[in-house]
Amino acid sequence: MxxxxxxxxxxxxxxxxxxxxxxxxxxxxxxxxxxxxxxxxxxxxxxxxxxxxxxxxxxxxxxxxxxxxxxxxxxxxxxxxxxxxxxxxxxxxxxxxxxxxxxxxxxxxxxxxxxxxxxxxxxxxxxxxxxxxxxxxxxxxxxxxxxxxxxxxxxxxxxxxxxxxxxxxxxxxxxxxxxxxxxxxxxxxxxxxxxxxxxxxxxxxxxxxxxxxxxxxxxxxxxxxxxxxxxxxxxxxxxxxxxxxxxxxxxxxxxxxxxxxxxxxxxxxxxxxxxxxxxxxxxxxxxxxxxxxxxxxxxxxxxxxxxxIQNFRQHSVASVTHEACGLLVINVRLARPIPILPGQFMRVKLPVGGWWGGREAHPWSLSGASAEEMQFLVAPARSQYGYENWTERVIALTKEQNAESIQVAMQGPFGVPLGVLSKPHDAYVFIVGGSGVAPAIFAIRGILDSPSRSTSPDEHETEAKVAALVTKETDRATVLAHRAQIYLFWSVRAEKSEEMSLIQPWLGAESPVHVHIFDTSRAGADRASIPSAAPDPVAPLVSRHRPGVRNLLYKVVDRCAVGEGVKGTSVGMFVCGPEQLALDAVADAKVVETDGRARFEIEVESFTL
Structure with a gap:
């Protein structure tokens, strides 16, 4: 969708x-x-x-x-x-x-x-x-x-x-x-x-x-x-x-x-x-x-x-899902198509009261978009000052009113599309924290929807060959899985993140996306890890510690098939999360790249500026 x-x-x-x-x-x-x-x-x-x-x-x-x-x-x-x-x-x-x-x-x-x-x-x-x-x-x-x-x-x-x-x-x-x-x-x-x-x-x-x-x-x-x-x-x-x-x-x-x-x-x-x-x-x-x-x-x-001008155009909320991990998935039905790509975001206005009278616009990350709808993944942003808790008021509004009765105004899009998606790679790695999973989900959906995307610039495979491959395979995801590996490493301080509806299609044994969650919540520290359904995974589905990015990247590189004469595996890596997570991920990628076994194109979006 x-x-x-x-x-x-x-x-x-x-x-x-x-x-x-x-x-x-x-x-x-x-x-x-x-x-x-x-x-x-x-x-x-x-x-x-x-x-x-x-x-x-x-x-x-x-x-x-x-x-x-x-x-x-x-x-x-x-x-x-x-x-x-x-x-x-x-x-x-x-x-x-x-x-x-x-x-x-x-x-x-x-x-x-x-x-x-x-x-x-x-x-x-x-x-x-x-x-x-x-x-x-x-x-x-x-x-x-x-x-x-x-x-x-x-x-x-x-x-x-x-x-x-x-x-x-x-x-x-x-x-x-x-x-x-x-x-x-x-x-x-x-x-x-x-x-x-x-x-x-x-x-x-x-x-x-x-x-x-x-x-x-x-x-x-x-x-x-x-x-x-x-x-x-x-x-x-x-x-x-x-x-x-x-x-x-x-x-x-x-x-x-x-x-x-x-x-x-x-x-x-x-x-x-x-x-x-x-x-x-x-x-x-x-x-x-x-x-x-x-x-x-x-x-x-x-x-x-x-x-x-954009504020005068109202859009209706199609559905709201309150996830067990505390996140909110909001689907908005568009009054008219809005051109947007993974990496961009919208500023959303809802009638939630507050000292601005509901006229304030807040940035929301998209987890998907089509010509008919946009999907936002919203994380609670709590403040010790009640009148500042805009997201809390949004959550309360979605519980008090029928979703389809809520009207929103949207400004944007803002930002630029993800650069790592502009060229083909052997593997796509998404290392994200918290709500940073939203643009990663949007990007992965886009990759899965583009089976003609090549695995590496070193493979001289023509679009005609790709088209023939798609013709032979009815499952576009299977075609892409054969051609490019996709890894989602999600560090989150919340329980039951593995139950989030947006990632459920990717948790099966035949999924083209390798999903690995790192639960850093206090409640999760006393629980056992949850195994992945994928054959020979690089990590459990849910681990109860911070991600060891360097070890994970080595495993990703090892699993990418590299032919003779190729200088190394081409990896497109997107990092979105707290500053320390971004710094550690970039440093570990440089270590792996120094070994000469991979070439990384890294894009970073830090929560801290």
Whole structure:
């Protein structure tokens, strides 16, 4: 029933959205250049456009900003075309985190541009501006004033540059990001890293501004109490708008701390709108704030409009299954087909009340999709704060009401399809924890529904041969089982996981999928393992301990038939779960790969960012 969604192809609307997203960048660049020549169109209290000394430096900064974005896009495209590039940038150099080489290189290049290139250009412009002021007023040059003034202006300028980078990955569903295959986890991690750097640069800008005011303008005690009045646009409200913007970003930073985000997600999400407010006030503070932020703002606007439109389309719940292990399987009947592939997810809105009045949307993982229905696998996400227990309210709703009477709105799809399914392998290994089993189930269903998928790029088997094989065999799953081995290793802290309905078709002796569950719950620790029905399995159906990934991978590789002249078994591996599970799985796969017996293509989705 559920498999790859055949409708998940590039449709005309997607092409238009991608083209529009691409055009945003040259249009934004041209518009900012137009603004620089027309200071009368500035609505800020401090208009950079009114100062000729900033004209060339701003154009240079804009050129660096857009060149960096263009270079990043070219690097992504090169990785998609070259397996060597892709593998190099996907390497995880640290044993303590799933951060990869590509993320580190991109981030450090961005910091180099911000702290050296942009800082140098803007500091020089500020230096020249102050010297011209002293000479024009026939005032003796104060080198201390020059230095502090340069710090004030350059810190503000680099904060504008990095704010532009922060806003680029804000869109939850970016047509351009999807077209480039940018991973949702990667873009979210970059947003967080850049967000924290941006916040500390704001702090730095505030401190040097206070120092400048206290040393040369007014006593420090008056800085916090003076609200200027007078005409707008001549620096009378510069500090008032600065304080308001800093307050907004301070609230944003506090509510973005890991503890706050994990325990009070709804509050974190609601107060994140202070970022929009802070960006607006930053523009009122100084016009340069909009120079680099415009592309990200426009991309986010497209995203918001799409999600608002999607909210008006209601879908009905077809069925709800409360699994013995505590998971919830919800089938939603689609009002119209939604193109989606394994690895992507939806944001779902249900009428469950709460302090948002049921208007909040939460990400749900899919375990299957067709043109008629979507299937979600939902895990309870409990918080010690009652009003935050959205999932608990959803579970209560499904128990109180008839499933078919429940209407839901869905936003998405978000994320990119699993890359390990884009090419054939001898074996597919899914190492997942908890609710991470949902995308694995979706992917396995897709593989089983595609018997033409080859076992290895080293086998030169044509599609015609595959078609002939399928013709001879009536059971598509049997054909695929002969051609590619599929292993699901599921670590879960719950009892009776082996009874979950979604995996029941794969527990038989003739199943093409090898399912092995590792029960790490306290209750399960005192119970015996449950044997697998498969002949000569690599592990019991249910083990009462954490998975020994390295040993399991060696067994998988040994069981894959490899012909002469083949360099090694090709294994596509997807890891989705807690950070430590992902780190251990990747490290063990590297050990097995070092032996020269297998080549791994690994894709990781960590619960911890």
């Amino acid at each position: 559920f498999s790859f969604n055949a409708a998940a192809s590039v449709d005309p609307i997607s092409v238009v959205l991608i083209a529009l997203s691409v055009l945003i960048f040259p249009a934004s660049w041209a518009y900012i250049h137009l603004l620089q020549g027309h200071p009368e169109r500035c609505f800020s209290d401090f208009c950079n456009e009114a100062y000729d000394v900033y004209y060339v430096p701003m154009r240079q900064s804009l050129a660096i900003f857009y060149a960096f974005i263009g270079g990043s896009i070219l690097a992504v495209l090169a990785c998609r075309r070259s397996g060597r590039f892709s593998k190099f940038f996907a390497e995880m150099p640290f044993r303590s985190t799933t951060v990869n080489v590509g993320e580190l290189i991109w981030f450090f290049v961005a910091m180099f541009l911000v702290l050296l290139a942009i800082n140098g250009i803007c500091s020089r412009a500020s230096w020249i501006s102050h010297i011209e002021y002293y000479e024009g007023e026939n005032i003796p040059i104060s080198w201390g004033d020059l230095f502090i003034g340069a710090l004030v202006h350059s810190s503000g300028d680099i904060s504008a540059f990095i704010l532009g980078l922060v806003l680029l990955p804000v869109s939850k569903s970016s047509p351009l990001g999807s077209a480039l295959g940018l991973d949702y986890t990667l873009t979210l991690r970059m947003h967080r890293w850049l967000g924290w750097v941006s916040f500390w640069i704001f702090i730095y800008h505030t401190l040097v501004s206070l120092l400048s005011i206290a040393l040369y303008t007014t006593p420090m005690a008056e800085v916090f109490s003076t609200f200027y009045d007078g005409s707008w646009g001549v620096l009378n409200y510069l500090y008032v708008t600065g304080w308001i913007a800093m307050g907004a970003f301070l609230i944003l930073a506090i509510t973005s701390l890991p503890w706050f985000r994990r325990n009070l997600y709804n509050t974190f999400y609601a107060l994140h709108f202070f970022g929009i407010f802070g960006t607006l006030v930053s523009y009122l503070h100084a016009s340069m704030s909009i120079y680099f932020a415009l592309p990200g703002i426009l991309l986010y606007t497209i995203d918001v409009i799409l999600r608002i």
